[in-house]
Amino acid sequence: MDSDRKFYLIPSLIASLAAFLQVSDALAFTYVLAKNEAEVIIHPTGYEGAGGELTITLGLHPEFAEMEDEIAFSAEHVAAIWTSLLVREENLGPSLEIPKLGGTDFFGTLIHEFGHTLGLAHPTLMGAEVNAKGGRGKYSMATKGPNGKFDINEGSDKVRGSADDERGDDANAVFFKTSDNNPFTLPESGIIDSTTYSRKLEDLPSSARSPNVASREVASDLFSLPNTEAMIVGGGSLIPGQIRRGLGADDVAGIRYAMSGLDEIQGTADDYTLQIKYVGVSDSSDMIIRFDKPDGFAAAYVGAKPLSGNHRAMGKNRIINYNPNLPGNRDWYYPQPERADFESSIINERAFALQIATEPGVRYGISWPDESLTEEEDPSDIIVQWNGENRGSMSSRLFLFVATESMTEVKVAFPSRAPELSEVTAFKVTARKAN
Ligand SMILES: [Zn+2]
Known part of the structure; x- marks a missing residue:
């Protein structure tokens, strides 16, 4: 294989997604199936058009039950991250616990594939013909238009997928x-909802010709946001030196737009919320992890049923499949919590503090029970203070950081009531290969 060929293995993370849909490849944000039908909006499995809370389960297929210890940490927290829908700037972490070369991050891959099973697609074109090497970024997803070909021009900023791209009749x-x-x-x-987001080019600000996509190149080159990318941008889990640990704004926007329901207006009776749970070994969960993909890396197998108009709902029992024998001498690495020495104290009924013995340059995490918020409270109301600065958490139950000192203090404040200290834990994040 020459180096070009290896490069294009990266987009093959979702090659099987495309195969299932019988389209050449999937789809700011866009939904699966949009490649063929640009107007489609996909809702998660279980949505029938009535508002309320949708519960979605993620499980591990019984044939692969021996993987449960490896995946539990990632699966529980990925479920909580997509439930919480919190935006994390700088959501690409350094690859501390995953070897930079030859290590493939199970957690970051799962966060991406899970986004597909909820209905989101890559917002970028992912094919050799439109992404010849040498440039920066990938072009935004589109269909070819009347002339039957992609019209691609990166514009004067030399960044693909940005506002000055010229896309002809795409x-x-x-x-x-x-x-x-x-x-x-x-x-x-x-x-x-449809009052703040649009897919029609005439709704762009007057200076723009194309949508900006939430890629790391657009983030760093045009928005001065280093280490930021929407999780649903394809291929990122394989880029050496970076791992994915929290959602970007566009991931959240894509799910929240769908949550505004069939009328695409937020605050009406057909709106819904999501509660995603990892249930361990199960062959009947809504999303099912397997480890017998014969080639490539990992893929989500998606398919949707009609609801009304351009709206569809994802089908049940969606498979997220991993190839256990990765190509190119790579190995899956499974992040694990390894107990850290820490002391905890109560600040008041709403807040606690942890003093954690830390090693600079190593990633640590703290977690607390999911039930620390009431139904009316929002995960974005949790305030984490780290190194004296207010930071957002990854989810309603997880905060990750890279230590800079040998002792780290983290304080966490909740909207009304902090959890029992006995239920709060601090850990070092390591990662291991499967046996
Ligand atoms: Zn993908």
Whole structure:
């Protein structure tokens, strides 16, 4: 295999997704199937058009029960991350616990594939013909338009997938924020629906010709956001030196837009919320992890049923399949919590503090029970103070950091009531290969 060929193995993370859909490849954000049908909006499994809370389960197929210890930490926290829908700037972490060369991160791959099973697609074109090597980034997802070919021009900024791209008659498939075409923030109003996002190019700000996609190149080169990318941008789990540990704004926008329901208006009766749970070994969960993909890396197998108009719902028992024998002498690495020495103290009924013995340059985490919020409270109301600065958590139950000192203090404040200290834990994040 020459080096070009190896490079294009990266997008093959979802090659099987495309095969299942019988399209050449999947889809700011866009939904699976949009490649063929640009207007489609996909809702998670179980949505029938009535509002309320949707519970979605993630399990490990019984044939692979021996993998449970390896995947439990990743699966529990990926479920919590997609439930919490918190935006993390700098959500690409350094690859501390995963070998930079030859290590493939199970956690980061799962967060990405799970996004597909919820209905999100890559917001970028992923094929050799449109992403010849040498440039920066990938072009935004579109269909070919009347002339039957992709019209691609990166514009004067030399970054693909950005606002100055010239796309000829290509039909855009990517939603963008109409106020500013910025895929790295959510609207200040907190409204995410058809009044704040659009896929029609005429709704772009007047200076823009194309949507900005939430890729690391657009983030770093055009928005001064290092180490930031939407999780659903393809291929990122294989890039040496970086791992994925929290959602980007555009991931959250894509799910929240769908949550505004069939009328695409937030705050109406058909809106829904998501509660995603990892249930361990199960062959009947909504999403099922397997380890017998014969080639490539990992893929989500998606398929949707019609609801009404351009709306569809993801089918049940979606498979997320991993190839246990990775190509190119790579190995899956499974992040694990390894207990750290720490002391905890109560600040008041809403907050606690942890003093953790840490090794600089190593990743640590703290977690607390999922039940620390009431139904009315939002995970974004949890405040984590680390190194004296207020930071967002990854989810309603997890905060990760890379230590800079030999002792680290983390304080966590909740909207109304902190969990029992006995239920709070601090750990070093390591990773291991499967036996
Ligand atoms: Zn993918």
